[in-house]
Amino acid sequence: MKKFFSVILILTVLFVSAFSSIAASSQYEIEVNLSQDKLLPGSEVEIFGKVKENGNGYSNTPVTIVIEREEDKSKVFVKELMTDSNGDFRTVFKLNEDIAYGKYDIYISSVGIVKIVHFTVEKNKPTSELVLELDKTKYYSGDTVKISGVAYKEGAIVSYTPVIIKIFYDDQIKFVKELMTDSEGKFSVEYKTMPEQATGVYKVQAEALGITKSIQITIEEKPADKNEITLRVDKDKYYLGEKVKIDGIVYQNNAVKPDTPVVIKVLYSGQVKFEKELMTDSEGKFSVEYKTMPEQATGVYKVQAEALGITVEKTFNIAKKPSTGGGGGGGGGSSSSGASKNKGKEVKETEQGKLTIEKDKNGNILATFEMDSRKLMKQLEKDNQNKLIINATSGKDADRVVINMDSEIVAEIGKKGKVIEIDIDQVKVEIEPEALHLEENSKISFDVRKLKKEEANQYLKELNVRYLPVSNIFDFKLVQIKGEKETKLVFKKPLIITINYNKDKVKNYKKLGVYYLNESTKTWEYVGGLPSQxxxxxxxxxxxxxxxxxxxxxxxxxxxxPWANEAVEVLTARHIIDGVDDEHYAPYANITRAQFAKLLVYALDLEKGENEVTFTDVKGDVWYKDSVETAASLGIVKGYNGCFNPNGEITREQMATMIVRAMKYLNPDADYSSQLSFMDKEEISNWAKEAVGIAYNKGIVNGVGENKFAPKDTANRAQAAVMIYRLLEVLNRM
Structure with missing residues (x-):
């Protein structure tokens, strides 16, 4: 082996001598950098740099790297590389666990030059300790596991250091979360178990400061809930044409169960004649009316209520209405019935169909729009817009608006390549017909209900004081009706919705977001949205x-x-960034390449492209895998020699380059002129110079003072937030 290394050195000397005569007409230099210069056994050092000819990158030229221990000149590493098209080179030296301690020299030889840099292998690892705690070790499916701990180093707490929490089941990772310790070295996170997940022994693992700690927990099946439904019809016998009033209450464990799905079915001779999906109200109650038809069969009918996995039944009879005698009496009865039916209703023709406005017993106003397919077809043929606009404004400040239309006209709108825009008083919805799976000879019914203040308060009373509601709560439903059967429509692509908000309540419109109520957890979850002034x-x-x-x-x-407050607060409000705990952001903590890639993907709502890119150092179920591979598939991040270096702290020039690539992907036709006037522009890597110039011209990056950019300086969390904020401004997403 020593003979082999000697041959390598001799060849290197010969190469350097031979090259010296060629180099007379050109100026060459070698730049060398190390990822770190103090190492521990088992760690690794990244060696990278650039070969230059007359100030420019020198491509496709050999580079030889030799590492030897300074004390005895024993060689531990030899590598021959070629520079890439930019003159850059890069390699990684992995230290053995039994490597000798002390100082090591790295010889980098190319173009007749030998550059020497050094690193030290330290004797003792710093004494670190990681405390991992759980609130308990036995849980039921659906429970929340509360995980916490503290990180120490040499007896002192370690603030703002990364911690990775993993939960394993059957050696498979089921949960991964990256955290930062707070100012007191503490960390905490919650893991919500699912009702349907596997039971058994799980392992909770925490990784920080090179230490791994784990605790076993047991998840058992939750004892069955005691579910009950009371079902009632208002009477036992009905005449043809009358309404059957159906109501009831859902209980769970002897308490009313609000916001619970209930399916009501009416059956005759085993055939479903009517089906309706409902939700219980805040008191666990549900109600619906079934309108019998004059021509339907008479006899015994069955009504079923299904909820929480149980079904209850009631029966009732439908009979023909007895004859009332002579024609005069019959005529009088008909007239009286007609007057009763229309009392309190306002019916009028519109340019697109018929509008009916009525009040219920609680004073709520219902506006129902029955769309006329013939009128819509005429509008469709006349309009040259890319959408068909349905005017569903009632002028009555309706509490609920229902729009019904035939599936055939919806399909025809789709064939014309248009979208349906439904304009209601405070809401606008865009529906792409191809996003809906419709049956022939059916209707679609779009239903928007504006919650009254009392009901809305029930859903908002548990809100954190930092959240300020600034609009009504709207309950949206979209169903398909065929005969007596009503089914919820699932759309294949998102619908575009615009909601009005109260400008007088808002302090900073950039901090606005749309939230939806998770019916399972009874919590509001962030959706997103682009607010306007x-x-x-x-x-x-x-x-x-x-x-x-x-x-x-x-x-x-x-x-x-001053220069970061607005960016941090707005990105926090939009749930793009988080603090290291509830009270602290750690603005001056550095940010890794993986963290920034994830931040960029999430802020821009990017989806994975068709170009599949993987890295050898981004494997398994690590928390950043999807984000890094998404960014790579779109050309926003690039590795070197198949590696991404996810845990490397990102530099200012790397951050600027990622941002500009993202801009070009989202808006390729924009002006991307680049101009550099920084005093240290020669220190900017060649591959980053254009991007830094573009980012500077767009106002996304600035200097650090004295007209310097400091391209190789690492970026911190405050700087990352500001750059993302400015990027969103440039892309008109603020």
Whole structure:
């Protein structure tokens, strides 16, 4: 082996001698950098740099790297490389666990030059300790596991250091979360178990400071809930044409169960004649009416209520109405019935169909629009817009608006390549017909209900004080009706919804977001949205539920930085960035390449491209895998020799380059002129110079003072937030 290394050195000397005569006409230099210069056994050092000819990168030229221990000149590493098209080279030296301690020299030889740099292998690892705690070790399916701990180094707490929490079941990772310790070295996170997940022994693992700690927990099946439904019909016998009033209450464990799906079915001779999906109200109650038809069969009918996995039944009879005698009496009865039916209703023709306005017993106004397919077809043939606009404004400040239309006209609108825009008083919805799976000879019914203040308060009373509701709560439903059967429509792509908000309540419109009510957890979850100053916010809805607009005002105790305050607060309000704990952001903590890639993907709502890119150092179920591979598939991040270096701290030039690549992907036709005037522009890597110039011209990056950019300096969390904020401004996403 020593003979082999000697041959390598001799060849290197010969190469350097031979090259010296060629180099006379050109100026060459070698730049060399190390990822770190103090190492521990088992760690690794990245060696990278650039070969230059007359100030420019020198491509496809050999580079030889030799590492030897300074004390005895024993060689531990030899590698021959070629520079890439930019003149860059890079390699990684992995230290053995039994490597000798002391100082090591690295010889980098190319173009007749030998450059020497050094690193030291330290004797003792710093004494670190990681404390991992759980609130308990036995849980039922659906419970929340509360995980916490503290990180120490040499007896002192370690603030703002990364911690990775993993939960394993059957050696498979089921949960991964990256955290930062707070100012007291503490960390905490919650893991919500699912009702349907596997039971058995799980392992909770924490990784920090090179230490791994784990605790076993047991998840058992939750004892069955005691579910009960009371079902009632208002009477036992009905005449043809009368309404059957059906109601009931859902209980779970002897308590009423609000916001619970209930399916009501009416059956005759085993055939479903009517089906309706409902939700229980805040008191666990449900109600619906079934209108019998004059021509339907008489006899015994069965009504079923299904909820929480149980079904209850009631029966009732339908009979023909007895004859009332002579024609005069019959005529009088008919006249009286007609007057009763129309009492309290306002019916009028519109340019697109018929509008019926009526009040229920509680004073709620219902506006129902029955769309006339012939009128819509004429509008469709006349309009040259890319959408067909349905005017569903009633002028009555309706509490609920229902729009019904035939599936055939919906399909025809889709064939014309147009979308349907439904304009209601405070809401606008865009539906792409191809997003709906419709049956022939059916109707679609779009239903928007504006919650009254009393009901809305029930859903908002548990809100954190930092959340300020600034709009009504709207409950959206979209169903398909065929005969007596009504089914919820699932759309294949998100719908575009615009909601009005109250401008007088808002302090900073950029902090607005749309939230939906998770019916399972009874919590509001962030959806997103693009707010405007004129009192509207537009968002994509992947499903229908209750939605509202809120302003989220959160201020971190450690962020009082004039140039960063607005960016940190707005990105926090939009749930793009998080603090290291509830009170602290750690603005001056550095950010890794993986963290910034994830931040960029999430802020821009990017989806994976067709170009599949993987890295050898981004494997398994690590928390950043999807984000890094998404960014790589779109050309936003690039590795070197198949590696990404996810845990490397990102530099300012790397951050600027990622941002500009993202801009070009999203808006390829924009002006991307580049101009550099920084005093240290020669220190900017060749591959980053254009991007830094573009980012500077766009106002996304600035210097650090004295007209310097400091391209190789690592970026911190405050700088990352500001750059993302400015990027969103440039892309008109603020």
């Amino acid at each position: 004129n009192g509207t916010i537009t968002f994509k809805a992947g499903h229908f539920s209750k939605y509202t607009v809120m302003e989220y005002n959160k201020v971190f105790a450690d962020v009082d930085i």
